[in-house]
Amino acid sequence: MPLLDVRDIDTFYGASHVLHSLSLRVEQSEIECILGRNGVGKTTLLRSIIGLTPPRLGRVVYKGEDITRMRVNKRARLGIGYVPQGREIFPDITVMDNLRLGLVARSDGMTRVPDEIFDFFPMLKPLVDRQGGLLSGGEQQQLAIARALCGNPELLLLDEPTEGIQPSIVQEIERILKRIHQEKKLTIILVEQKIDFAKNVSQEFTIMVKGRVAREADIHSLTDEVIREYLTI
Ligand SMILES: Nc1ncnc2c1ncn2[C@@H]1O[C@H](COP(=O)(O)OP(=O)(O)O)[C@@H](O)[C@H]1O
Ligand SMILES: [Mg+2]
Numbered sequence: 001m002p003l004l005d006v007r008d009i010d011t012f013y014g015a016s017h018v019l020h021s022l023s024l025r026v027e028q029s030e031i032e033c034i035l036g037r038n039g040v041g042k043t044t045l046l047r048s049i050i051g052l053t054p055p056r057l058g059r060v061v062y063k064g065e066d067i068t069r070m071r072v073n074k075r076a077r078l079g080i081g082y083v084p085q086g087r088e089i090f091p092d093i094t095v096m097d098n099l100r101l102g103l104v105a106r107s108d109g110m111t112r113v114p115d116e117i118f119d120f121f122p123m124l125k126p127l128v129d130r131q132g133g134l135l136s137g138g139e140q141q142q143l144a145i146a147r148a149l150c151g152n153p154e155l156l157l158l159d160e161p162t163e164g165i166q167p168s169i170v171q172e173i174e175r176i177l178k179r180i181h182q183e184k185k186l187t188i189i190l191v192e193q194k195i196d197f198a199k200n201v202s203q204e205f206t207i208m209v210k211g212r213v214a215r216e217a218d219i220h221s222l223t224d225e226v227i228r229e230y231l232t233i
Contacts, residue, residue: 091133
C-alpha cells in the first residue's frame with residue numbers, strides 16, 4: 001500500500017478547472033519530485049493533498065484512509081507536514097515562537113521544540129530570539145522546513161524550497177534534506193524548478209502539464225530530452 005494515493009482528482013478555484021483527473025502514488029520513505037513549468041498546477045496539487053483547496057472529484061487516500069474532506073489541521077496531526085511556496089514564516093515573532101507553532105501539528109502532545117531540530121538546522125540555534133522577518137531568505141526557508149518538522153510529520157510536502165535562494169544555501173538545504181530523509185525515513189513530495197537539485201535528492205519524478213500527469217518514472221529516466229520537451233521554456 002502506498003503511503004499516499006491520490007486518485008483521479010479534479011481541483012478548481014471557483015470556475016477555474018486546474019487539476020484534471022490527476023493521480024499520484026507515493027511509497028513510504030520515497031522522495032518524489034513534482035516538476036513542470038509555471039502555472040501547471042504543482043502548488044494546487046500540494047494544496048489538494050493538505051486540504052487548503054480540496055478536490056471536487058476524486059480521492060486523497062493517506063495510509064489507507066480517505067482524507068479528501070478532512071480538515072487541514074486534522075491532516076497535519078495525521079502526519080502530513082507542509083512547507084508552502086514563499087515560506088510563510090511569521091515575521092513579527094521570534095524564530096523559537098515560529099518553531100513552537102509547528103508543535104501544534106503533533107499527535108504526541110510534546111510542548112517543547114525537540115533538540116534534533118537544532119541538530120538538523122544548527123544555524124537556527126543562535127537565531128532563536130531573533131524576529132523571523134529579520135532572517136535572510138535562506139534562513140527563513142530553513143526555519144520553514146524546521147517548523148514543519150516540529151510537527152513530526154511522516155509525509156512532508158515542500159513547495160519550491162530553493163526558490164530565490166543563493167547557491168551555497170541551496171546546497172546546504174540539499175544536504176539537510178538528504179540527512180533528514182535518511183535518519184527519519186521521511187517521505188517527501190518535493191515541488192521543484194531546479195532540475196539538478198531535484199535529481200540529487202529524489203528517487204522518482206512526476207512531470208505535470210496543464211493540470212495533468214505527462215510523465216512519471218524513476219529519476220534516472222529524467223533525460224535531457226525529457227527535460228527539453230517538458231521543462232525548459
Ligand atoms: N487562488 C487562486 N485562484 C484562482 N486561480 C488560481 C489560484 N491559485 C492558482 N491559480 C491558477 O491555477 C493554475 C495553477 O497554479 P499553481 O498551482 O500555482 O501552479 P504552479 O505551482 O505549477 O506554478 C494557474 O493557472 C494559476 O493562475
Ligand atoms: Mg507553485
